Amino acid sequence: MTEDEVPYWPDGFRVELLQHVKNGSLADAAMTEGLVDIFRHAAVDMLRSRLADPGRHLMGERGKRAEFEAHLGARWGNGLNLMELFIEEVLADGQWVNALHALHFVDASQAKYSALIRLQGRAAMTAQEVLILLRSGFSSGAMARWRTLHEVWVVFSVLRDGDDELSRRYLAHDAVESMKGQDDYEGTWATLGYDPPEMTAEQREGLRASLSEEFGRAFLRDYGWAAPLFDERAPKFNEIQKVAELDHWRSHYRMASHPTHANPKGISWSIQAGEFTDVIWAGPSNAGLLDPAQCSLIATAAVTVGLIAYAINGFIDDDTEMMEALLRQQRVMVLSEAAIDRLSEIHEQLEEEMEHISGLIEPAANLLRTEPGLTIGELSSRLGVDADQLEEALIAGAMKGVIRPETRYWVSGSTLPLD
Secondary structure: OOHHHOOOOHHHHHHHHHHHHHHOHHHOHHHHHHHHHHHHHHHHHHOHHHHHOHHHHOHHHHHHHHHHHHHHHHHHHHHHHHHHHHHHHHHHHHHHHHHHHHHHOOOOOOHHHHHHHHHHHHHHHHHHHHHHHHHOOOHHHHHHHHHHHHHHHHHHHHHHHOOHHHHHHHHHOHHHHHHHHHHHHHOOHHHHOOOOOOOOHHHHHHHHHHHHHHHOHHHHOOOHHHHHHHOOOOOOHHHHHHHOOOHHHHHHHHHHHOOOOOOHHHHHOOHHHOOOOOOOOOOOOOOOOHHHHHHHHHHHHHHHHHHHHHHHHHOOOOHHHHHHHHHHHHHHHHHHHHHHHHHHHHHHHHHHHHHHHHHHHHHHHHHHHHOOOOOHHHHHHHHOOOHHHHHHHHHHHHHHOOOOOOOOEEEOOEEEOOO
């Protein structure tokens, strides 16, 4: 075995590093590259077993995640199951409308239909993403995905009420978005080691000139497809939102933007933390599921019912098909309302429990700040409350972020660190 083949164990790494510290060579700029190699070699060696079999290493963490999701499912499962039934319905409805349209129109190239059916499909897919995030306890991420659903609803509403030309403009605007992406890519592809853009700069300028001539200069800007609704100027999204008569959702839309962007509000507040924001929320939570679920159900239902209404007014001419369409609309509404009602009930139960938990935690916290070694039995005796209830409250409080990070609770004979 050569010297290079000898395993570089972490202990050896520490010995060698300490020798460099002792010799003062860490401060020597000439040693920088050598030290990086030492750390790199040590890191690879320490991670060897994990890199070889990552699944085995992750078994413990996956077990914890499965246990958490089981607890979440025990509480929220019925409401989330109703949401899943709703999504199953809207997927079936989109497929039904699409099949029906193909029967009535051999040439399914109408711009308005093409835009609306694609938007409904996007809504159904995004609703599924929301559901998966909720089942895993990531309500903040689910709220961010609802933001997309809301945008789909706004655009769907405007196109549904517009003429075929507006939808043609919307679909043609794909070329504008593509060119913007290629403009950005132009300055980065070489650095990234990728292939050059599909279109040259000259070709893109030629396409821009052609689109500008056909649709007007405003078409080349963001939301330029909607310029005819705004005196031939490119609007902002909130203006399109107002035309769609959905601007009453603006506060929710702003709330959903916090987990989307890296603004200060996004790191100081999380829907997953509920009212408790004194912890850094970096994982799943049992809280905050109602808003993203409810908002997503409402938006997806509106888009699906709107698509069926377009079919009724646009190409359904048979009484049997008409009855089927009306029945499908009502199934969508019944399922969405049932899911919202059940999720709201669960949310209210959780709020009541948290109020009770907070009432137990506050006096316990006051005692533990001065006497941190108290056991659950001693705490319950001093406070005159049931020991089991107090222990459940402390554990739940820790999971919910009620307890401050610097506080230590004595639970079942051991400390429960919270940082």
